[in-house]
Amino acid sequence: MSDITSSSFVRQNLLNERPAPVKTTGFIGLMRTRLFNSPTNILLTIVGVLLLWFTIVPSVKFLVVDAVYTGADRTACLTANAGFEVGACWPYIQAKLPQLIYGFYPEAERWRVNLTFVLAVALLVPLLIPRLPAKGLNASLFFAALPVVAFFLLYGGGINGFGVSWTTGLLQLFDGSIIGAGQVLLGLSKTSALGPLLWVVGNLILLVGTAIHWLIFPLIWLRDQMQGSGQSVWTDFAVTTAVVSVIAFFLGGGLRTGWRAVASSLTTFAAIAIVIKLMKLDHGGLPIVPTNLWGGLLVTLVVAVTGIVASMPIGIALALGRRSTIPLIRIFSIAYIEFWRGVPLITVLFFGTYMLPLFLPGNFTVDGLVRALIGIALFTGAYQAENIRGGLAAIPRGQSEAAAALGLSWWKTTSLIVLPQALRHVIPNLVNSFISLFKDTSLVSIVALFDLLGSLRASFSDPKWATPSTLFTGFAFAGIIYFLFCFGMSRYSLFVERRLNAHRRN
Amino acid sequence: MSSEARRPPLQIELKIRRALGGKAGWNGVAVQLAFAAVLGWIGYEIISNASDNLEKQHIAAGFGFLKNNAGFDVNQTLISYTGSDTFLRVFVVGLLNTLVVSVVGIVFATVIGFIIALCRLSPNWLLSRIGEIYVEVIRNLPLLFQILFWYLAVLAALPNPRQSISLFGIAFISNRGLVIPSPVGEGGLVPFLAMLAFGIVAALTLRIYARRALFRRGQVIRIWPWVLGLLFGLPLVSMLLFGRPFTLEMPQLKGFNFSGGARVIPEFVALAVALSTYTAAFIAEIVRAGILSVHKGQMEAGSSLGLSRGTTLRLIVVPQAMRVIVPPLTNQYLNITKNSSLAVAIGYPDLVSVFAGTSLSQTGQAIEIIAMTMGVYLLISLITSAVMSVYGWRVSRSLGA
Numbered sequence: 001m002s003d004i005t006s007s008s009f010v011r012q013n014l015l016n017e018r019p020a021p022v023k024t025t026g027f028i029g030l031m032r033t034r035l036f037n038s039p040t041n042i043l044l045t046i047v048g049v050l051l052l053w054f055t056i057v058p059s060v061k062f063l064v065v066d067a068v069y070t071g072a073d074r075t076a077c078l079t080a081n082a083g084f085e086v087g088a089c090w091p092y093i094q095a096k097l098p099q100l101i102y103g104f105y106p107e108a109e110r111w112r113v114n115l116t117f118v119l120a121v122a123l124l125v126p127l128l129i130p131r132l133p134a135k136g137l138n139a140s141l142f143f144a145a146l147p148v149v150a151f152f153l154l155y156g157g158g159i160n161g162f163g164v165s166w167t168t169g170l171l172q173l174f175d176g177s178i179i180g181a182g183q184v185l186l187g188l189s190k191t192s193a194l195g196p197l198l199w200v201v202g203n204l205i206l207l208v209g210t211a212i213h214w215l216i217f218p219l220i221w222l223r224d225q226m227q228g229s230g231q232s233v234w235t236d237f238a239v240t241t242a243v244v245s246v247i248a249f250f251l252g253g254g255l256r257t258g259w260r261a262v263a264s265s266l267t268t269f270a271a272i273a274i275v276i277k278l279m280k281l282d283h284g285g286l287p288i289v290p291t292n293l294w295g296g297l298l299v300t301l302v303v304a305v306t307g308i309v310a311s312m313p314i315g316i317a318l319a320l321g322r323r324s325t326i327p328l329i330r331i332f333s334i335a336y337i338e339f340w341r342g343v344p345l346i347t348v349l350f351f352g353t354y355m356l357p358l359f360l361p362g363n364f365t366v367d368g369l370v371r372a373l374i375g376i377a378l379f380t381g382a383y384q385a386e387n388i389r390g391g392l393a394a395i396p397r398g399q400s401e402a403a404a405a406l407g408l409s410w411w412k413t414t415s416l417i418v419l420p421q422a423l424r425h426v427i428p429n430l431v432n433s434f435i436s437l438f439k440d441t442s443l444v445s446i447v448a449l450f451d452l453l454g455s456l457r458a459s460f461s462d463p464k465w466a467t468p469s470t471l472f473t474g475f476a477f478a479g480i481i482y483f484l485f486c487f488g489m490s491r492y493s494l495f496v497e498r499r500l501n502a503h504r505r506n
Numbered sequence: 507m508s509s510e511a512r513r514p515p516l517q518i519e520l521k522i523r524r525a526l527g528g529k530a531g532w533n534g535v536a537v538q539l540a541f542a543a544v545l546g547w548i549g550y551e552i553i554s555n556a557s558d559n560l561e562k563q564h565i566a567a568g569f570g571f572l573k574n575n576a577g578f579d580v581n582q583t584l585i586s587y588t589g590s591d592t593f594l595r596v597f598v599v600g601l602l603n604t605l606v607v608s609v610v611g612i613v614f615a616t617v618i619g620f621i622i623a624l625c626r627l628s629p630n631w632l633l634s635r636i637g638e639i640y641v642e643v644i645r646n647l648p649l650l651f652q653i654l655f656w657y658l659a660v661l662a663a664l665p666n667p668r669q670s671i672s673l674f675g676i677a678f679i680s681n682r683g684l685v686i687p688s689p690v691g692e693g694g695l696v697p698f699l700a701m702l703a704f705g706i707v708a709a710l711t712l713r714i715y716a717r718r719a720l721f722r723r724g725q726v727i728r729i730w731p732w733v734l735g736l737l738f739g740l741p742l743v744s745m746l747l748f749g750r751p752f753t754l755e756m757p758q759l760k761g762f763n764f765s766g767g768a769r770v771i772p773e774f775v776a777l778a779v780a781l782s783t784y785t786a787a788f789i790a791e792i793v794r795a796g797i798l799s800v801h802k803g804q805m806e807a808g809s810s811l812g813l814s815r816g817t818t819l820r821l822i823v824v825p826q827a828m829r830v831i832v833p834p835l836t837n838q839y840l841n842i843t844k845n846s847s848l849a850v851a852i853g854y855p856d857l858v859s860v861f862a863g864t865s866l867s868q869t870g871q872a873i874e875i876i877a878m879t880m881g882v883y884l885l886i887s888l889i890t891s892a893v894m895s896v897y898g899w900r901v902s903r904s905l906g907a
């Protein structure tokens with residue numbers, strides 16, 4: 001065997017090392033591949049740097065470097081007193097902070113607002129974290145219990161009746177309207193050409209009205225008896241609990257499985273009783289704070305949350321109605337959705353403010369905030385309906401066919417099989433609508449409500465804080481708040497979207 | 507051996523039941539009757555309450571008030587208007603103001619939106635980050651906030667007319683708004699406009715002819731020199747023959763304000779800037795999504811056929827992207843029109859501001875005025891959605907072919 005190293009085709013010495021390949025990772029690599037790889041790109045990078053230089057640097061200078069942080073009034077924020085070109089005037093925000101958060105809510109009662117915020121956050125956070133259990137209970141607490149409790153906390157006042165009294169009142173109102181309509185028709189029959197026909201129809205309606213009156217008479221008697229007694233709220237409460245529990249018992253399957261339903265109904269009523277007792281609702285509750293004293297972030301959040309909560313049932317009902325095969329319901333849903341989606345929100349708010357009071361009985365006045373809330377709920381409901389309809393369309397037909405094969409009714413198919421899947425599909429879209437609703441709450445400042453933007457605008461006119469930089473400081477502060485809320489929501493929607501599409505990722 | 511298929515039985519009763527009550531049958535009919543009764547009851551309550559309340563406030567229902575004198579001034583009018591004109595004319599003035607700010611907003615929003623989209627798609631890392639920051643910041647702030655910011659903070663911080671900022675010496679921007687040169691018609695205006703219109707029509711006809719030739723016979727006709735000649739040459743010739751079509755009247759600083767030129771009120775400037783920058787962020791996202799929706803293979807297939815990069819983009823990528831872009835883009839244009847109603851917050855005299863605002867508070871005819879205002883917006887959006895469904899039908903037809 002000859003020595004292999006002495007062969008002529010074997011290299012005797014090592015090759016020189018090749019230079020390391022051009023780095024394409026890290027900051028250097030980024031600069032090389034994405035910033036300075038061609039003359040055009042170098043030019044674009046320079047343009048970008050100039051853009052940032054002329055926007056970021058002045059902003060930071062204004063907000064942080066040149067800002068004034070302490071002071072009692074406008075004199076602290078004047079260039080002549082500070083000795084330098086003054087940027088943001090933060091003492092102005094400090095002085096106006098209560099107004100920007102609570103509006104003119106009385107100072108002694110502000111703990112109620114804080115408590116509501118704390119309750120809302122405590123219920124909302126577990127609802128948003130997917131890993132935590134008991135989503136159903138949590139959602140019902142947030143969407144049903146919290147609005148009622150928040151109403152009595154923020155507005156105040158108590159109750160002087162319960163289920164029986166309220167039902168009776170509603171039925172009486174309904175009956176009165178029927179009898180009124182009958183009497184109007186009878187009045188018309190004396191002059192109109194269709195006299196006899198109107199007379200017959202009017203008498204028929206009157207007959208129905210009287211029949212209903214006699215049917216609900218026992219309820220009215222019961223109500224009057226309870227109102228006469230000293231403990232009207234608690235007697236009414238006991239009667240309502242008993243009636244609802246008995247109904248739940250029979251609907252829940254009677255002797256066989258009805259005990260579960262009774263237990264849950266009793267627990268719910270016990271919880272309601274504790275809330276009534278704690279807030280002393282039977283003795284007049286907390287002092288009333290009229291809504292014209294509310295303002296700032298409080299109004300923004302109240303409008304946004306009410307809009308979100310109220311628009312969901314409206315949206316679900318309309319989405320189901322639009323997919324229904326029953327002609328009248330489908331036509332009504334389509335007309336409703338297209339109407340509200342075709343008009344700007346501000347005209348809806350004008351509608352709520354100027355037109356709605358005309359449509360209600362004369363002795364019935366509606367609070368300004370409630371008018372705006374009704375308008376926003378009707379408006380947002382139409383947009384949510386379209387979102388939810390998208391989710392319903394995405395559920396394969398086999399799901400409802402399988403449910404029908406198992407013998408489930410339409411209601412059970414919809415509420416147990418189709419809706420839960422459809423709603424889960426469209427959570428990102430729903431959150432996106434919530435973002436635009438949150439932004440749109442700023443419009444209520446046009447109809448004389450003082451939300452965050454309205455309070456900010458009102459605070460600009462205070463001569464005590466009139467400086468050249470007041471306006472920019474105020475806008476910077478409100479902008480940061482709006483941005484944090486909206487950006488947070490949009491990140492959450494992205495997170496949910498990624499979670500929902502986890503099976504599709506590769 | 508084949509036999510005729512038997513005709514299905516008529517089942518008239520089934521068909522009636524299906525038509526009246528849908529899948530739910532007679533139950534559906536009952537539900538509809540109950541629903542109609544509830545709707546009728548609500549409608550009756552609304553009408554009776556409204557007539558009671560109007561009687562109590564001594565307001566005569568009906569549209570007769572439109573003929574009354576308005577008696578207030580409007581600070582931007584496209585048609586002649588004085589305080590002694592009728593409310594009907596106020597309505598038209600407001601509507602025109604809404605339309606003009608919407609059109610200006612649409613044009614600028616489209617331009618800015620496409621630029622931002624190109625930035626976000628750019629291979630340059632810095633530019634795509636800047637585009638992203640722009641979109642995130644603008645989309646997460648309320649539009650009303652931005653309008654007020656431009657109007658109260660930025661425009662009010664501008665200097666007064668005497669120290670106004672000059673843009674190339676022809677336009678001046680100050681806290682009283684924007685002053686631009688205004689064109690004044692001269693003798694050659696009519697022939698100039700006629701030639702321009704003729705040029706546009708002829709160029710369009712030429713294009714249709716060239717496309718037809720391409721599709722029918724595969725014959726490529728180069729038309730751009732002819733189009734250039736028609737669009738620019740013809741008006742130039744008319745200018746040489748008949749003299750200048752118009753002269754520009756330059757704004758002059760006299761005393762404390764400008765005289766001459768056309769003045770654009772600051773409310774208009776603030777509203778147009780806010781609307782176009784806000785909507786541009788949404789348009790940028792739509793355009794980006796549309797271009798990304800075209801599969802990479804389309805570009806590669808184009809170059810493997812020997813088409814140049816520009817031709818591939820123009821003939822293959824953009825037409826497919828446009829199918830995705832156009833419907834949501836129209837939606838954004840509709841949003842601009844609806845959002846222009848926020849003008850009421852800064853006092854720009856649009857439809858909502860002068861008609862649903864000032865006129866409503868003067869006459870108290872809430873029902874008629876708000877119904878008319880809502881009707882206008884509803885009509886605009888219904889027309890747009892009708893046009894869009896025709897477009898969708900054409901796209902699906904061309905995809906099917």
